[in-house]
Amino acid sequence: xxxxxxxxxxxxxxxxxxxxxxxxxxxxxxxxxxxxxxxxxxxxxxxxxxxxxxxxxxxxxxxxxxxxxxxxxxxxxxxxxxxxxxxxxxxxxxxxxxxxxxxxxxxxxxxxxxxxxxxxxxxxxxxxxxxxxxxxxxxxxxxxxxxxxxxxxxxxxxxxxxxxxxxxxxxxxxxxxxxxxxxxxxxxxxxxxxxxxxxxxxxxxxxxxxxxxxxxxxxxxxxxxxxxxxxxxxxxxxxxxxxxxxxxxxxx
Numbered sequence: 001x002x003x004x005x006x007x008x009x010x011x012x013x014x015x016x017x018x019x020x021x022x023x024x025x026x027x028x029x030x031x032x033x034x035x036x037x038x039x040x041x042x043x044x045x046x047x048x049x050x051x052x053x054x055x056x057x058x059x060x061x062x063x064x065x066x067x068x069x070x071x072x073x074x075x076x077x078x079x080x081x082x083x084x085x086x087x088x089x090x091x092x093x094x095x096x097x098x099x100x101x102x103x104x105x106x107x108x109x110x111x112x113x114x115x116x117x118x119x120x121x122x123x124x125x126x127x128x129x130x131x132x133x134x135x136x137x138x139x140x141x142x143x144x145x146x147x148x149x150x151x152x153x154x155x156x157x158x159x160x161x162x163x164x165x166x167x168x169x170x171x172x173x174x175x176x177x178x179x180x181x182x183x184x185x186x187x188x189x190x191x192x193x194x195x196x197x198x199x200x201x202x203x204x205x206x207x208x209x210x211x212x213x214x215x216x217x218x219x220x221x222x223x224x225x226x227x228x229x230x231x232x233x234x235x236x237x238x239x240x241x242x243x244x245x246x247x248x249x250x251x252x
Contacts, residue, residue, distance in 0.1 A: 025089045031065070033076045033085060035092070041071040041162070046148055049074055050227035052096070059095055063088060069226040071150040071160075110224055112194065112209050114143065114185050114232040115240035119247050120208035127170055127187070127204055139234060141168050142206065147192060149228045157196030157214025159224045164190045176202030181249025183208045185232070198249070207232070210245035 028034040037052055038045035049069050056067060056076065063083040068075035078088055116124060116139045128138040147161035163169075164187055172188035177200065180186070184195040186203025195201060196213040209232070214222055224230065241247070 025092065027085050028075060031078055031080045033078070033088060035074045035076055036072065037074070038072040041150055043148065045072045046150070046227040050225070053226075055095065056092075060088065060091060069151070070153075071226075108225075109146075109229045109231065111231050111233050112211055113235045113239065113243060114207040114209050115235055115237065115245060116143075116207040117237065120181075120184070120240075120245075120249065121206045122250060123186075123204040124206045127168065127206060130170065131168055133168070138168055138206070141165055142187075142192070143232045143234050145231070147230045149224050149226050149230060150191075151226060152222070152224070155196060155199060155214075157212075157222050157224075159193060159213065159222075159230070161192045161230050162190055164192050166190075170204050173202040173204060176200055179252075180205065181208070181246065181252075183210055183245065184249070185209055208240070208245060208249070210240055210243035 024036045026034045026036065035052060037048040049072070052074050053067050053069055056064065056074070060078075060083075063078050064076065065079055066075075066077040068077070076088070083091075116135075118124060124138070125135060128135045131138065133141070142164070145165055147163070149159045150162050151160045152158060153160070168187065169190045170187050180195050180199060180201035180203070182195060182198045184201075184203075184205045185207040186193055186195065186201065186205050188203040193203065194209045194213055195203075211223070212218075213224065235243070237247075
């Protein structure tokens with residue numbers, strides 16, 4: 001019996017992860033491990049994910065192909081020519097601390113400018129009315145909240161931010177749009193996000209951010225990482241255009 005098979009049969013199934021007392025490593029395909037660090041999302045879970053990624057880069061960089069952090073876990077993709085599931089898991093267990101230090105950073109605060117206006121936000125007035133708020137009150141609620149980057153996925157640079165206040169949380173659209181312009185700021189349930197590129201989408205669009213969230217010509221290519229905190233800053237039309245915003249997106 002191979003090491004990989006032995007490890008796979010002794011690790012917990014996904015349904016057992018809800019009550020894990022400590023981090024667990026689970027085989028995830030031929031050359032990957034899923035490292036579960038918490039049972040549910042929280043600031044502490046994000047701190048653990050960020051800290052784990054840092055330590056993996058420090059201790060195992062030569063063996064890694066990619067790290068994919070999420071709200072409570074890290075997908076570790078490794079080079080099969082350099083290591084295997086068991087060897088990598090044993091190395092991690094040698095240096096992973098049982099508890100994070102209380103002072104562990106949750107990441108940086110990133111301020112994203114947002115133009116909240118009907119010409120770039122087709123759902124803004126509807127959502128304000130739905131929640132019995134004025135448009136100004138709705139904007140104030142969304143922009144005064146600080147959001148955690150819980151995960152990055154769907155598209156390169158698409159950061160899932162939570163939690164949206166219950167006073168403005170809104171289910172996603174019943175029928176997704178075929179085209180949502182780049183920079184659109186949306187709400188779906190208790191999450192908010194910025195569309196990094198023009199794409200189909202079903203989120204309620206309440207504004208637009210003129211700052212690119214994915215740019216291969218820059219380092220880093222994304223200004224946001226899991227564990228960061230985001231706050232939207234209200235800008236007017238002139239500032240939106242000065243920063244490169246496009247008011248023609250919904251007219252195309």
